[in-house]
Amino acid sequence: MALALTGVALSALSPSSVAQQSAKVPPDPPPTPKQVERGKQSFAIHCSHCHGMNMVSAGDVTYDLRQFPHDQRERFFESVTNGRNNRMPPWGDVLSQDEIADIWAYVLTGGKR
């Protein structure tokens, strides 16, 4: 009995559910071409004035999103939703999680599309 309860308690604290509580990350289907195109235009309007046109940001000035690890989706959602390091502004009150997912789909292209 005690072991089963412990098992339930442990799974409730698994990393993925903790992450879901902090940034409400939507489920993770592969991006569609339409999503990538929406993300590209959304990136142009919201992000390019700091992160560069077509994600090309070669210098020290702003994070180069072409280098962003493609397996750190939660980190991306967290940074965009809540801001980071007192430099990256928060967007959680302006962009929905679906809109951030569109931009993430574009980031996954490395700016190559």
Add this chain to the structure above:
Amino acid sequence: MKRILMAAAIAAVLPFAAQAQTDQQLVKGASDTKDVLNYGMGYNLERYSPLTQINKENAKKLVPVWNYSYDDNRSEESQPLVYQGVIYVTTNSATMAIDAKTGRQIWKTKVEYPPETPRIVCCGIINRGAALYDGKVFRTTLDANVIALDAKTGKEVWKQNAINFKDGYSMTVAPLIADGVVITGISGAEYGTRLFIDGWDAATGKHLWRTYTVPQKGEPGGDTWPGDTAQHGGGSTWITGSFDPELHTVYWGIGNPGPFNAAVRKGDNLYTDCVLALDPKTGKIKWYYQFSPNDPFDYDSVAEMVLADIKVKGKPTKVVMDANRNGFFYVLDRTNGKLLAANAYVNVNWAKGIDMKTGRPIETDVIAKARAGEKVDLWPSILGGKNWEPIAFDPKRGLAFANTLNMGMPYKAIPADYKAGEMYLGMDLTQGWIWPKDKNGKDAPRGYLKAIDPLTGKAKWQAGSDMPRFSGVLATAGGVVFSGRLTGEFEAFDSDTGKRLWSFKTGSGIEGQPITWEQNGVQYVAVSSGIGGVYSLFSGDERLKDIPAGGSLWVFAVQK
């Protein structure tokens, strides 16, 4: 005994005079070589110094005197001011007073703004400088506040909010003090805002007047906007105006209309891309001249409107001149706005010239196609023939020195929907730039520091650079022109020939505005180093990866 008493008497008087910059001092700023009291080195914005101690022969012996760290890694575009041996300079996040001789910090007052602020700052997390008056230092902030600090202590005297920044309003501009009024502009034409110029009481911060640069229906010029498009018409005002105290007129450059997509707003779209002549006490518009009617190309005329007295057709004339974003160098009569000259100073393909009778551009099919929604190759690009980086004018040589851009861009208008706080452009931002090539197909210089004859637009000499220069220019009577490169070199050129006389490599790219002054018999030159502005944000130039950020102030003098 008498001499000691005299000295004591003077010393007793000095502290009272020490911090109280007066109207008269600001008016004489351009010839006050011991100080730098004005943005642009004088109310005329000529950025010209009468000092001759640094000259063509000894400029090669310039050495650093001291360096001061801003503890800031954004673009450093500020122009420092100097008053009685104290330098006043700004960054996006602080205002500082520094001992001009030793480089030691006297005080530093931080500026805090909400973390969401960079969402609505289009073109660099910056500040362009302060203003001095009556013992106070005035500056603006990115979240649209105007602040007055005590010049001695840095303590806040008053703070006024111009408008809630969240819908896209931001301030980077150095204020202008004219006739005792603190005058500020504002940014945000990319965000579907409707912009303005404000006048504030210097002593109390009381708001005195606001002049909108885009009129409503029923107001003069209101019929140049269809429907309610004026509500999102832009008309930014983020470069400090010039002031003619005799004519009692302030000249302010006005920025682009919004959205970029011109089909949305058929009509001339006054007063976007204009110069306005204003009364500083009331903000009332005396006259205007429009450089680019119904502009699709972000050809901001928000720029330094330089005042000079030059001979036009043999007659001494009071003029205002502008190396316009649209690629033409304009000279107007500043008493009445009459167009005197307008000539291309860079490669231009959207207009054949400017009609001298009507003052309007003689447009080509490039702009017609662009308005109709077709994709065109545009010269100059939306960054213009020259961007924000200010020119200098040498009144003795009659030459304007400008950091010009040599780049085009593929332009296509797309549909735009207005959403508060978001960019409202209606232009495809994914098409990149057209970089110049020489006749062998190799990369040509993307920018030239040019010595331009204002009445013809022709360059007497030019100094090219791989990446364009985005730094201000300084000209001196000693025959030396100073400017800085994005790769970090601060350079001196012979004003007459363009020969490079000296260069010093600073730690980051230079986007600052150089100044010069004389203290205890020595002429100093100062400039900020610190990359992070428009070219590093938008160009996609991979060479930028080898230019580190890091802001600091450098001061130089000729080695004895």
